Amino acid sequence: MTATIALDDLIAALSDGAVVTDPDIVAGYRQDRALDPDAGTPLAVVRATSTDDVAAAVRWCARNHVAVVPRGAGTGLSGGSSAVDGAIVLTTEKMRHIHVDPVMRTATVQPGLLNAEVKAAVAEHGLWYPPDPSSFEICSIGGNAATNAGGLCCVKYGVTTDYVLGMEVVLADGRVVQLGGPRLKDSAGLSLVKLFVGSEGTLGIITELTLRLLPPQPPACTVVGSFASVHDATEAVLAITNRIRPAMLEFMDSVAINAVEDQLKMGLDRDAGALLVAQSDAPGAAAAEEIAIIVEAFESHRASEVFSTDDPAEGEAFTVARRMAIPAVEKKGTLLLEDVGVPLPSLPALVDGIAAIAENRDVMISVIAHAGDGNTHPLIVVDPDDPDQRARGDVAFGEIMDLAIALGGTITGEHGTGRMKKAWLPNQVGEDVMDISRKVKAALDPDGILNPGAMF
Amino acid sequence: MTATIALDDLIAALSDGAVVTDPDIVAGYRQDRALDPDAGTPLAVVRATSTDDVAAAVRWCARNHVAVVPRGAGTGLSGGSSAVDGAIVLTTEKMRHIHVDPVMRTATVQPGLLNAEVKAAVAEHGLWYPPDPSSFEICSIGGNAATNAGGLCCVKYGVTTDYVLGMEVVLADGRVVQLGGPRLKDSAGLSLVKLFVGSEGTLGIITELTLRLLPPQPPACTVVGSFASVHDATEAVLAITNRIRPAMLEFMDSVAINAVEDQLKMGLDRDAGALLVAQSDAPGAAAAEEIAIIVEAFESHRASEVFSTDDPAEGEAFTVARRMAIPAVEKKGTLLLEDVGVPLPSLPALVDGIAAIAENRDVMISVIAHAGDGNTHPLIVVDPDDPDQRARGDVAFGEIMDLAIALGGTITGEHGTGRMKKAWLPNQVGEDVMDISRKVKAALDPDGILNPGAMF
Incomplete structure (x- = not known):
């Protein structure tokens, strides 16, 4: 080079x-x-x-x-x-074409369209593209596919790979291939389309995606609960997921609550240890049943305030608050943004363990989470002018991944491995999986020209 | 060898x-x-x-x-x-252990358990494993994963790959690796778990699966409609999928209707050209709305009889009838069982084209279909003692795949490529995709000992 x-x-x-x-x-x-x-x-x-x-x-x-x-x-x-x-x-930011087929319920999109633009274009046909990263207004659909991005509604509706039926890819030698296509079922040959989702540009470059769409999401009812402790809140999460599949189940700790309240002044409980925002989009009377289960789980885990609403606008205000958590906390310093996930029963242990790491390393770590699927975003806040604190933050960043791996979890639930997390990947998946991953990479990119240094 | x-x-x-x-x-x-x-x-x-x-x-x-x-x-x-x-x-038929985790909503199963046994075991915990091949009482969960099997409820709930979170695999050199795991979101490294689903034993042998489970399916309402022509019925399918996502949408032609009626004597309309069986499992009042849309689509496409029921047992009788279609038609001769799928808008053209092939080649072809996802099972019936008819049937078998490919479809929606369909695979996916598929195969099984002759 x-x-x-x-x-x-x-x-x-x-x-x-x-x-x-x-x-x-x-x-x-x-x-x-x-x-x-x-x-x-x-x-x-x-x-x-x-x-x-x-x-x-x-x-x-x-x-x-x-x-x-x-x-x-x-x-x-x-x-x-x-x-x-x-x-x-x-x-691929300038590749922005989209075609929606309402009978097939698919969209064929170029990678440069933003997630929000895909949602808007398919909504014009009365359809819905579910995956909704918090960054949906600024992230591209191509990047979503490259990282197998998730979001808030994924707890019920799945992640990007669940919506990718096909793609056009430019291979390492410049050949253009079509993988999969607009077919709801297809068992022919190897599932290469699913291999390329989440491959972070290391196997080829996605130039078009065929996405499966759903009928519009029914209006959601929202329940918000304030908890004295993060532990109560995470235990309430398990009590909910044990009984129903909510359409959203989000967590913020006290640092995030206060940072958001500083920005939005919407009356969040500044004294709470944690806040949960849950939604049910079950149609008709079923929503009331799910909301009752959520409220019961909140109250039996000592929620001090429980507020529910079937007004979508009111509910959306809380979703906006949760999405604002990262930029709001970012005002306190430079963020090291984590993305670890664990099997759901280990969520309380993960959140408790992160608090211990924060205390040990004397750094502020605010935890927000897509709690319903066990995917957390610990935000390590460091003063950019304090190199020692930054160094301690870097140590905490690795320790959080070590903790997630020890709990049977993943170093990245939805952001991808990239270059910042690849040192931890072998610890999660093991040397044998790294070996076969490298063999697949070498088979498709023998000269190693595609995104070298990412993932591998 | x-x-x-x-x-x-x-x-x-x-x-x-x-x-x-x-x-x-x-x-x-x-x-x-x-x-x-x-x-x-x-x-x-x-x-x-x-x-x-x-x-x-x-x-x-x-x-x-x-x-x-x-x-x-x-x-x-x-x-x-x-x-x-x-x-x-x-x-792997003797590897039959299962462990269900109700909080995580996952099951860890060995491959030899039958699909129906997995469903029963998780139901004891109030949970549901959706994929439901018609053969669910006799097919194994390992085979389901190896072929990315589908079924009847897949039109709403997706196919096997959508439920596989992780697996244990024995590689070509005997190493045992764990891919993925009990995590609802995981973007770490390449998506090897999804590559192995549907790989038909050509990349490794699955020895354990971690499956995602759902809350129990709500009771379904069923609508059955008799149509004068297959074309009316397939057009009615599009009218439904354009507006809602039914929980089941199955098609049988007159040969299948009569063969099933011979067996079950349940009063199916022997004069009908086609029968559709649709279900809605939307909760509460939403079911009534969906049923109304289905009935309207049936009636506006000239259905002569439309019967709806919210009695699950009555509805199940029609599902059983549909599942019995293959064995019932099989009583008429040896079956060449097809599995082609097309993008939904091409479903009428596919079914019409199959009728033309049957006439051209002078063989009986009964069409049954998971119509809601465009996946059909044309059943070519040949007299085993008539070699000329068998030969014409073999030609029709290939022509049906050629037709599906020409319509932008797939040679196999849910059964896999195996050895019987591999000659058509390059025509569907193209030589470049075959080339990279072979490279992935060679990377993971350099000596070609895993299921040689299947798919490749």
Whole structure:
């Protein structure tokens, strides 16, 4: 990999203006939202406008032994799109076509469309694309597929892979292949489409997705409960998931509650140890039954305040509050954003263990969680001007992953491994799984030009 | 591969009695339900009782360059378990342990348990495992995962892969690995667990599955409609799926209706051209809304009789009738059982085209279908004593797959590619996808000992 390669061939092969070398613009593509301190400086940025652009760029990279770092909206939280020195950063942000088929109930979308834009486009046809990362207004659908992104409603409706029926992919040698397609059932050949979901650009570059859609989500009823302790709240989560499948079941600790209340001034209980926001979207009378079960679980776990509403706007206000937790806590310092998940019965142990790590390492860790599926986002808050605290935060970051692994959990529930978490991946999956993963990677990208350093 | 290898080492390495060489017993393991005429004669059958047995058998095969054909309950319909000359047939039918975790809502099961046994075991904990192949009382959960099996409720609840969170696999060199696990969200590393679902024993042998469970299915309301023509019925299917997601939407043509009526004498309309059986399991008042939409779609497509019931037992009788269609039609001759699927809007064209093939080739083809997801089972009925008719049936078998491919469909919606359909796989997925599939296969099974001849 060298930075002295002439770009003329590349520029000639792509759409006008697709190749960007202006250092100021290129600098903006060095990091994603993980702000990886080890991000390199790319040779150039390719803003692809078509599958042809992507294929031509990858062919050029393959011919010249130049690495290519695929990138969506740049909102990744694990450094999956950190630039590599001398590489091409290939962004799909300008590939924004969508076609909705209401009879088939599918959408065929290019990767650059934002998640929120996909939701809006299919809603025009009375349909619904469920996966809803908290960042849904700024993250791209291509990035969602590359990381197998989750979200708030996934506790009931599943994650990105559950909605990907097919995709077009540019392979490491520039060939374009179609995997799967608009078929609700398909057992023909290997399930490559599911292998590529979550592969973080290490096996190919997704240039189109065929997504399964659902009828619109019924209006949801919302229950909010304040708990004296995080432990009471996490035990209440298990009492709920043991009986029903809520449409949302979100957790915030006291740091997050107060940070959000600072911003929104909506009357959250600043003295609470934890807050749960649950939703039921069961139709008709079934919602009342589910809400009763949630309220009972809250009250039997000593919730001090329980508020329920069937007004969607009122319920949405609490969802907005939960989504605002990360930016609100971020005002307190630089965040190291975790994404560990555990089997549900271990959720209380995980949350208790994180509190112990925070005390041990003397750093602030605020925990928010998609509690209903055991996926937590511990937010380690460090003062950027305090290198010692930052170092202790880094230690805590690793210790939280060690704890999740010890509890039978995962180092990443929905953000992906990227570059920031790959050192912990072998501890989670084991050396034999790493071995076969590397063999699959080598089979599909023998020269290792696709997103080198991510995941592997 | 040679049949003269001494089995002493194998016998010594496995549980007592696991290695079977009695020719009468071995003969019973040569074919699965596809009755592949090209099935070979294995060296021996291994009835594994544990993961250790499977691993030891695979290690022995790897050392001696002997192929291994994995087998569940032997109910496969694509010849995925046809024996290979000189190979070991490894059956997991004796591996039957299950553990249900009601808080996590998962079951950890060994592959030999039947689908119906998994359903029954989890129901004791008030939980539900949705995928329901018509053969659910005789097919194994391991085979379901190996073929990514579907069923009747999949139109609403998805297929096997949507419920597999993790698995234990014995690799081609005998190593045992754990992929995924009891975590509702997990984005760490490559999605190998989803790659292994549907891989038909060509990448490894599944020795344990971790399955996601749902709360019990609400009681379903059933609507049955008789149509003058298959075309009216398939158009009614689209009118329904365009508005709601039914819990079941099954199709039988007049041959199937009459064959079932011969058996069950339940009063089905023998003069009808087609029958649709639809269910809604929406809770409470929502069911009535969905039923009204279904009835309206039936009536506006000229259904002559429309019967609805909210009595689960009455509804189940029609489900049983639909499940009985294959054995009932089988009484008319030898079946060539198809499994093609198309994007839903092409369902009428597929069913019309199959009728044209039947007429052209002068063979009886009865069509039954999981119509709501576009997955059909054309049943080609041939007289086993009429070689010319059998030959015409074989031609029709291929022409139906050609038609499905031309309509943007799949050669197999839920049975798998096996040995009977592999000649058509490249036409569906293309040579480039075959190429990367073979590379993945070679990466995980470089000596090609795992189920050679299946899929590839």
